[in-house]
Amino acid sequence: MIKGVKGETKDARIARFLVGGPPLLFLLVFFVAPSLIMILTSFRFPGEFGGLAPITAPEDMTIGEYGITSEAYQFFFSDVLYAKIFLKSFLIASATTLICLVMAYPLAMLIARSEKRFRNLMVLLVVLPFASNFLIRIYAWMIILGPESGLSHFINAVLGIFGIAPITLLFSPFAVLVGMVYVHLPFMVLPLYTNLEKHDPSLLNAAQDLGANARQRFWRVTWPLSLPGVFSGSALVFIPVLGMFAVPEILGGTGDILIGNLIKDQFLGTRDWPFGSVLSIMLTLAVLSIAGLATWFSRFAARQGTV
DSSP states (O other): OOOSSTTOOHHHHHHHHHHHHHHHHHHIIIIIHHHHHHHHHHTBOBOBTBSBOOSSOOSSGGGOOOSBOOHHHHHHHHOHHHHHHHHHHHHHHHHHHHHHHHHHHHHHHHHHTSOHHHHHHHHHHHHGGGGSOHHHHHHHHHHHHSTTSHHHHHHHHHHHHTTOOOOOOSSSHHHHHHHHHHHHHHHHHHHHHHHHTTOOHHHHHHHHHTTOOHHHHIIIIIHHHHHHHHHHHHHHHHHHHHHOOHHHHHHSOTTOOOHHHHHHHHHHTSOOHHHHHHHHHHHHHHHHHHHHHHHHHHHHHHHTTOO
């Protein structure tokens, strides 16, 4: 019997390494190493034609700047425009998460309370859009929201009855929000369904026997028990939306640039890798801060007896 780390046998240490080693190696290679490269890049000068300027002095001093600098950070904090883009990105991510939660919760509850022979089919229908290409699905929304689509004609006809001028659905914040919700809705449904499926129906029966109506049973039994699924689904939606650039670029207008678009433009457009790294670092710190705050809130709620 293994009593502790010091008393482990060689086979036990090997088994522990085989279990914990691959995840640790994965984190080191695909998270820690890229993060270190990104941090080092943020303190470099951009190259004249993209990439990075050399760290040491080149033989040809006419090449330009070289060495280590904090210029990219100074540029980021000197312009309020980037703070506005971050704020807009957080608002879009928050709105997308809230809409997905409102839409996904009833659907997940319906699946969880359906007969078992229908559940697999309903879950399959939820994940079925993943069978087609992501860009094809987004371009399909260009047709749905286009000025000549039936949806646009219907909405503008209704607005015309009330004397409101026609509106353009495509290339607008509305189109971006619709695309974000469409893409990320399954990521909210699945965690909620997994959580709701495990609820013990006897708890609701006991609450009903004690005189609780349907509304009270939901808010005092179902909702608190489902909070772990709500937190998981919210994280799976909120974090990817922050870095999404394809949906705003295809469905949004020139004024719908989010932080993901800005980072992509810095690396592939202006080729300012240091500033793109700074934006990526700031986004990572923001996501980690939100994740830490959400973890603290869930633990606080658990201590208060909410969860």
